[in-house]
Amino acid sequence: MSATPLTAHPAHAPPAAAPSGIWDWITTVDHKKIGLMYGVTAYGFFLLGGIEALVIRAQLVKPQSELVSAQFFNALFTMHATTMVFLAVMPLSAAFFNYIVPLQIGARDVAFPRLNAFSYWLFLLGGLLINLSFLLGFPPDGGWFAYASLSERMYSHSPAMDYWVVGLLVLGTASLAAGVNFIVTILNMRAPGMTMMRMPVFVWMTLVVQFLVVLSFPIITVGLIELLLDRTVGTNFFLPLHGGDPLLWQHLFWLFGHPEVYILILPAMGMVSEVLPTFSRKPLFGAPFVVFSGILIGFLGFGVWSHHMFTAGLGPVADAAFSATTMLIGVPTGVKIFNWIATMWGGRLRFTTAMLFSVGFIALFTIGGLSGIMHASPPIDLHQQDSYFVVAHIHYVLFGGAIMGLFSGIYYWFPKVTGRLLDEGLGKVHFTLQFVALNIAFFPMHFLGVDGMPRRVFTYDEADGWHLWNLVSTVGAWMIPIGLLVFMYNVWWSARRGPRAGDDPWDGASLEWAISSPPPVHNFDAIPNVPSDRPLWDQKYGDATLGLDRRDPHIHLPPNSYRPLIAAAGVTTVFGAFLIRGHDIYRHLLDAPGSTIQSIPFSSLFLATVATGVIVLLYGLYTWFFEPVE
Amino acid sequence: MTTMTETSPATAAARAMLPEHGTSLGVPNLKLAFWTFLGSECFFFGTLVATYLSYRGKSLTGPYPADVFNFAVTSISSFVLLMSSYLMVLALAAVQRGDRGKTLAWLFGTALFGLIFLGFQAFEFTEFYAKGLTLQKNLFGTTFFVMTGFHGAHVAVGVLWLLSLFVVAWVKGIPREKALNVEVAGLYWHFVDIVWIVIFTVVYLIPDPSKGA
Ligand SMILES: [Cu+2]
Numbered sequence: 001m002s003a004t005p006l007t008a009h010p011a012h013a014p015p016a017a018a019p020s021g022i023w024d025w026i027t028t029v030d031h032k033k034i035g036l037m038y039g040v041t042a043y044g045f046f047l048l049g050g051i052e053a054l055v056i057r058a059q060l061v062k063p064q065s066e067l068v069s070a071q072f073f074n075a076l077f078t079m080h081a082t083t084m085v086f087l088a089v090m091p092l093s094a095a096f097f098n099y100i101v102p103l104q105i106g107a108r109d110v111a112f113p114r115l116n117a118f119s120y121w122l123f124l125l126g127g128l129l130i131n132l133s134f135l136l137g138f139p140p141d142g143g144w145f146a147y148a149s150l151s152e153r154m155y156s157h158s159p160a161m162d163y164w165v166v167g168l169l170v171l172g173t174a175s176l177a178a179g180v181n182f183i184v185t186i187l188n189m190r191a192p193g194m195t196m197m198r199m200p201v202f203v204w205m206t207l208v209v210q211f212l213v214v215l216s217f218p219i220i221t222v223g224l225i226e227l228l229l230d231r232t233v234g235t236n237f238f239l240p241l242h243g244g245d246p247l248l249w250q251h252l253f254w255l256f257g258h259p260e261v262y263i264l265i266l267p268a269m270g271m272v273s274e275v276l277p278t279f280s281r282k283p284l285f286g287a288p289f290v291v292f293s294g295i296l297i298g299f300l301g302f303g304v305w306s307h308h309m310f311t312a313g314l315g316p317v318a319d320a321a322f323s324a325t326t327m328l329i330g331v332p333t334g335v336k337i338f339n340w341i342a343t344m345w346g347g348r349l350r351f352t353t354a355m356l357f358s359v360g361f362i363a364l365f366t367i368g369g370l371s372g373i374m375h376a377s378p379p380i381d382l383h384q385q386d387s388y389f390v391v392a393h394i395h396y397v398l399f400g401g402a403i404m405g406l407f408s409g410i411y412y413w414f415p416k417v418t419g420r421l422l423d424e425g426l427g428k429v430h431f432t433l434q435f436v437a438l439n440i441a442f443f444p445m446h447f448l449g450v451d452g453m454p455r456r457v458f459t460y461d462e463a464d465g466w467h468l469w470n471l472v473s474t475v476g477a478w479m480i481p482i483g484l485l486v487f488m489y490n491v492w493w494s495a496r497r498g499p500r501a502g503d504d505p506w507d508g509a510s511l512e513w514a515i516s517s518p519p520p521v522h523n524f525d526a527i528p529n530v531p532s533d534r535p536l537w538d539q540k541y542g543d544a545t546l547g548l549d550r551r552d553p554h555i556h557l558p559p560n561s562y563r564p565l566i567a568a569a570g571v572t573t574v575f576g577a578f579l580i581r582g583h584d585i586y587r588h589l590l591d592a593p594g595s596t597i598q599s600i601p602f603s604s605l606f607l608a609t610v611a612t613g614v615i616v617l618l619y620g621l622y623t624w625f626f627e628p629v630e
Numbered sequence: 631m632t633t634m635t636e637t638s639p640a641t642a643a644a645r646a647m648l649p650e651h652g653t654s655l656g657v658p659n660l661k662l663a664f665w666t667f668l669g670s671e672c673f674f675f676g677t678l679v680a681t682y683l684s685y686r687g688k689s690l691t692g693p694y695p696a697d698v699f700n701f702a703v704t705s706i707s708s709f710v711l712l713m714s715s716y717l718m719v720l721a722l723a724a725v726q727r728g729d730r731g732k733t734l735a736w737l738f739g740t741a742l743f744g745l746i747f748l749g750f751q752a753f754e755f756t757e758f759y760a761k762g763l764t765l766q767k768n769l770f771g772t773t774f775f776v777m778t779g780f781h782g783a784h785v786a787v788g789v790l791w792l793l794s795l796f797v798v799a800w801v802k803g804i805p806r807e808k809a810l811n812v813e814v815a816g817l818y819w820h821f822v823d824i825v826w827i828v829i830f831t832v833v834y835l836i837p838d839p840s841k842g843a
Contacts, residue, residue, distance in 0.1 A: 111659045180666045188653040188662055214666060218674035226681065235765050235772040237681070243690045243769050252677065598766045
């Protein structure tokens with residue numbers, strides 16, 4: 001993890017022959033390429049999670065449907081949520097952090113380019129590992145929250161939940177490494193003149209998110225390790241039989257889980273805060289308020305977790321306290337919504353597709369926010385807990401919010417990344433289809449929830465009276481892929497034949513629009529001087545100059561490296577060994593039900609895999625540290 | 631390799647090129663990264679300590695803390711770990727002075743003290759095990775071994791790191807401009823030491839409510 005020099009450097013040696021083709025992608029440390037890899041991989045997982053959702057909705061389209069078994073339904077909703085949270089929305093956001101943040105702060109790369117590649121490979125390997133469970137017939141089925149004691153070996157014999165735990169440990173390591181990397185990048189790699197309050201709001205929201213990651217992921221990491229030890233070594237962390245407390249798992253999970261929802265939504269809020277001013281031709285209204293609201297949300301996000309546990313019986317004092325903090329956290333969120341609306345007020349609006357997605361974000365996220373505020377009240381929450389009302393809420397904030405915001409970002413920055421514009425006509429068709437479809441899919445869930453339909457049930461009875469709205473919801477859900485097909489066709493076509501975008505197709509205010517599209521490998525010919533919080537507008541419409549018209553004589557870029565991939569493979573192997581242990585225990589329990597976990601010996605395959613992983617990791621790290629970067 | 635104690639114009643020029651001189655906060659990237667990482671580690675150990683505390687005195691069967699603890703032995707090993715932090719400070723000072731001999735001595739000393747601490751921990755774990763306390767036996771065993779085990783693993787990583795620096799210092803020397811590499815190892819080492827002070831306080835100094843033999 002040594003610092004790689006990125007500032008001007010004398011060229012010590014003639015540049016080595018640049019790697020090409022697939023090897024270049026495997027060894028790249030360029031934040032733009034890594035960003036693209038994050039984006040493409042995460043979009044693939046997004047489609048996978050979407051297919052899982054479509055099967056769920058197909059199963060629920062009519063009463064007593066037998067499309068999938070109850071057992072497989074459990075796996076579907078567990079993997080749908082796990083995939084969307086950890087493999088789709090988080091890494092799609094990471095794609096933008098990677099690609100856009102260094103450009104917006106006027107840097108040539110992130111602070112630690114190889115660590116950045118390491119994060120990506122861990123994300124990919126973790127995602128593959130957790131989905132390997134489908135191929136081996138043991139998809140995780142204990143819910144994305146994996147409540148103990150249900151997730152303990154006693155009640156989940158099979159290795160299914162081991163895949164969930166191990167996969168999340170790998171993914172968490174990826175996020176932690178990326179979190180450190182981006183905090184240092186944003187705090188330390190800003191171009192001259194770019195003070196903290198001149199940073200674009202998207203960069204600010206990225207910074208808050210990284211702090212949330214760095215401080216909340218260790219909590220779930222410990223929880224996951226404790227659960228894994230319970231399941232594979234026989235410790236007693238969450239087992240009431242030995243005095244353990246399943247509620248402790250809930251606390252650890254939600255202490256992470258609530259900050260996690262802001263990890264999911266703040267990046268989208270940042271994107272919307274870039275798109276709205278650009279297409280309103282006005283600076284973001286009260287930008288410092290948006291920034292400070294984001295910071296406040298970050299802080300308060302650690303103090304509201306027990307609103308997920310109102311039905312756990314924590315007592316009136318705890319319930320009242322967490323109810324109050326939850327209502328409080330709605331205030332900075334509301335501030336942002338008013339700031340966005342005020343940004344549009346009196347602006348010269350251009351309703352491009354990116355703008356439409358941003359406006360759609362505001363509308364849908366507000367609906368999700370309002371139902372969220374309802375849950376802040378314990379007596380109301382007691383009725384809504386575990387009902388479809390909560391499913392409606394989560395989808396309005398995460399699909400209506402995060403995903404709409406991410407699409408806004410895609411339409412906004414696609415020309416920068418590819419040099420070509422997406423087709424606006426197809427974009428508007430996509431927006432309309434998606435906006436209509438998701439409302440048809442998710443709004444009826446409010447009715448179902450209020451009518452008492454529990455979430456996570458694999459079927460229901462005709463007499464329950466839930467048929468109609470389930471049917472409507474399923475129709476809406478199945479309309480969503482139509483919009484996505486239009487989008488994918490648009491990307492496929494426009495990336496090759498779309499009209500040339502030029503450097504600055506939207507008349508943007510931030511630094512990424514000051515350079516060519518796509519950006520050169522070194523981003524900036526010269527590191528810009530930043531005169532204000534909207535530097536490019538100042539250069540175009542004022543008398544400021546960014547100083548980009550010269551070229552640094554020595555631009556040093558770090559060379560490609562395959563070491564991060566080796567180190568990531570080592571980490572994955574060490575964690576992955578516990579899957580072997582899980583399978584060993586399962587086989588043993590089938591032969592001799594009721595045996596204790598500690599009585600099952602560690603197999604030599606397990607031990608050999610751990611040893612291999614450690615050796616690979618050490619090899620990767622040592623060669624990494626001593627690899628010349630000049 | 632005595633030349634490394636002098637700063638030639640060439641190294642001074644190289645120094646001016648180092649990235650930290652161009653960072654926004656004026657702090658080297660690597661240092662800032664480690665401060666961030668250690669902040670994350672605070673939450674990691676904080677969660678382990680919280681687990682231990684929330685299960686204190688809740689074991690359904692023995693052995694209980696009073697049955698196994700040997701306060702004198704643990705105090706000695708803790709003292710050794712504290713002293714290793716002192717040696718770490720000396721090692722960094724030696725690197726910054728460009729004193730190769732002292733650098734080697736203090737780096738090795740720090741690693742050695744870390745190893746001694748790990749030896750004590752291995753001894754302690756074996757003793758406890760002999761007295762019937764296992765990972766699975768009760769909540770005390772589960773929480774104690776996992777928390778102190780993770781701390782021990784951190785010490786082990788630190789020892790490996792210090793020994794690597796020792797080898798580098800031996801083979802090609804650590805020039806003053808690269809003192810940062812020792813400094814961040816020191817940051818990590820002091821952090822692990824502080825975590826031990828917290829664990830020692832929580833485990834050994836605060837009386838445990840459960841009944842002992
Ligand atoms: Cu929450």
